[in-house]
Amino acid sequence: MDLLSPNPSIYVGLRLSSLQAGTQEDLYLHRLKLNYQQCLLGSASRDDNSDCQDRPSMGQLALYLLAVRANCEFVRGHKGDRLVSQLKRFLEDEKKAIGHDHKGHPHTSYYQYSLGILALCVHQKRVHNDVVDKLLSAVEHDQNLYQSHLSVDTAAMAGLAFTCLERSNFNPDQRERITKAIGTVRGKILRDQTSSGHFGNVYSTPLALQLLMTSPVPGVKLGLACLQARTALLTSLQDGAFQNALMISQLLPVLNHKTYLDLIFPDCQAPRVLLRPTTETPAVTPALAIINVTLKVSSLVPPYEQSFFVLSGSSLEDVLKMAQELGRFTYEAQASLSGPYLNSVMGKAAGEREFWQLLQAPDIPLLQGIADYRPKDGETIELRLVSW
Numbered sequence: 484m485d486l487l488s489p490n491p492s493i494y495v496g497l498r499l500s501s502l503q504a505g506t507q508e509d510l511y512l513h514r515l516k517l518n519y520q521q522c523l524l525g526s527a528s529r530d531d532n533s534d535c536q537d538r539p540s541m542g543q544l545a546l547y548l549l550a551v552r553a554n555c556e557f558v559r560g561h562k563g564d565r566l567v568s569q570l571k572r573f574l575e576d577e578k579k580a581i582g583h584d585h586k587g588h589p590h591t592s593y594y595q596y597s598l599g600i601l602a603l604c605v606h607q608k609r610v611h612n613d614v615v616d617k618l619l620s621a622v623e624h625d626q627n628l629y630q631s632h633l634s635v636d637t638a639a640m641a642g643l644a645f646t647c648l649e650r651s652n653f654n655p656d657q658r659e660r661i662t663k664a665i666g667t668v669r670g671k672i673l674r675d676q677t678s679s680g681h682f683g684n685v686y687s688t689p690l691a692l693q694l695l696m697t698s699p700v701p702g703v704k705l706g707l708a709c710l711q712a713r714t715a716l717l718t719s720l721q722d723g724a725f726q727n728a729l730m731i732s733q734l735l736p737v738l739n740h741k742t743y744l745d746l747i748f749p750d751c752q753a754p755r756v757l758l759r760p761t762t763e764t765p766a767v768t769p770a771l772a773i774i775n776v777t778l779k780v781s782s783l784v785p786p787y788e789q790s791f792f793v794l795s796g797s798s799l800e801d802v803l804k805m806a807q808e809l810g811r812f813t814y815e816a817q818a819s820l821s822g823p824y825l826n827s828v829m830g831k832a833a834g835e836r837e838f839w840q841l842l843q844a845p846d847i848p849l850l851q852g853i854a855d856y857r858p859k860d861g862e863t864i865e866l867r868l869v870s871w
C-alpha cells in the first residue's frame with residue numbers, strides 16, 4: 484500500500500454520510516476492488532503491479548469488505564468466497580496467537596480483530612464461538628483490571644462487532660456474554676468521558692458515539708453524555724481538529740446519525756447531496772514567520788537533540804525531513820490508512836509490540852501523526868521508543 488492507494492475507510496464514511504461524490508465515487512470503489520483483489524488474491528498481474536507492495540492486513544481486508552457492503556453488495560462468487568476465507572483464516576491465526584490461556588496477544592490488535600468479526604457479520608458470515616470467545620475474554624479481563632488497557636477506540640470497535648452479532652442472532656450460545664460485554668464497553672466509554680465532553684480524546688469520540696448510538700434504550704444519562712460529546716465534536720470540528728481523511732471517515736457517519744451497524748441493512752437509495760469540488764479560496768498568505776523547533780531522541784545511545792528553524796505551519800514530518808537532510812538524523816515512515824507512520828528512527832526499527840511514540844516534551848503524547856502535527860514556536864518534540 485502507498486499513500487495514494489484508495490482507502491476503504493473513506494469509502495465507507497462517504498456512503499454512510501449525507502454526501503455523495505457522483506461518478507468519482509463509483510471510480511473509487513472500482514479502484515478499491517482492483518487494488519484489494521489483486522493484492523489479496525495474488526493474480527498474475529501482481530508482480531508487475533507496483534500498487535501492492537504490501538499485502539493488506541486483516542483490518543484492511545475487513546475495511547474493504549465493509550466498503551463493498553456500503554455499496555449494498557454482498558461478497559459473492561469464487562473471488563468473494565476466497566476473501567471471506569482469508570479473513571476467517573486471519574482471525575484463526577490471531578486466535579492462536581492469543582492462545583488458550585489468553586496470555587498472548589494478537590499479531591495485529593484487538594481493534595483489527597473486532598473489525599474482522601464486524602466485517603464478516605455484516606456480510607452474514609458466521610465465525611466460530613472460539614473466535615468470538617477471544618474478544619469476549621479480552622473485554623471481560625479488561626474489566627477486572629484496575630486500569631483498563633483497551634483504548635476507547637478499541638472498546639468501541641469491539642462493541643460494534645458484538646452488537647452486530649447480537650442483532651444478527653449469531654453465536655446464540657454466547658448471547659448472554661455478548662450482551663454483557665456490550666454493557667461493559669459502553670460503561671468503559673462513558674467513564675472515559677472528559678470534562679470537555681469527548682470520550683477518550685477528540686479522535687476516539689466518533690467511534691465511541693457510533694457505539695453509544697446503537698444502544699436500544701438510550702436513557703437520560705446516556706442521552707446527555709452523547710449530546711455533550713456531539714457538542715464537543717462540533718467545537719473541535721470548527722477549531723480545525725479534523726484534517727486527517729481517516730478521522731473524517733470515522734466522523735462522517737456520526738454527523739449523519741449513522742453507524743457501521745447500518746451496513747447490516749444499508750440504504751443505498753437514501754438521498755445524498757452531491758459533493759462539489761472545493762473552490763480554491765485565494766490563499767491568504769500568512770506572514771512568513773520562522774519558528775524554532777527542537778527534536779529529541781533519548782531512547783538511543785548516543786541521544787540526539789537538535790534545534791531547527793522552520794517556517795511556521797510546517798508539519799512534524801517537515802522537521803524530520805530537514806533533520807535528515809542536515810545529517811546525523813535518519814528516520815523511516817511507512818504508509819498506512821491514517822497517513823505516514825513513523826516506524827524507524829536512527830536506524831532503530833520498532834520491534835513487535837513497540838512503537839515510536841511522538842511526544843511534546845516532556846511528556847504529552849501527540850494526538851496526531853507526523854504528517855498532521857504542526858509544532859509551535861519553541862516546542863520540543865521527543866520521539867520515544869515504547870512498548871504497548
Ligand code: B12
Binds near residue numbers: 821822
Ligand atoms: Co494509534 N492512533 N497512534 N496506535 N491507533 C489512532 C489512529 C488514533 C485515532 C487514536 C486516538 O487518538 N483516538 C490516533 C490518530 C489521530 C489522528 O490521526 N489525528 C492515533 C495516534 C495519535 C497514534 C500516535 C501518533 C500516538 C503518539 O505517538 N503520540 C502513534 C503513532 C506514532 C508513529 O507514527 N510512530 C500511535 C500508535 C499506535 C499503536 C499503539 C502503536 C497501535 C498501532 C500498532 C498495531 O496495531 N500493531 C495504534 C492503534 C492500534 C490505533 C487504533 C486503535 C487502530 C488502528 C488500526 O488498526 N486501524 C487507532 C484508532 C482509530 O482509528 N480510531 C489509533 C485499522 C487498520 C486496518 O488500518 O492503517 O492498516 P491501518 O492501521 C495501521 C495504522 O493505523 C497505524 O498502525 C496500524 C497497524 O499497522 N497507526 C497509525 C496506528 N496509529 C496511528 C496513528 C497515526 C497518526 C498514523 C499515521 C498511523
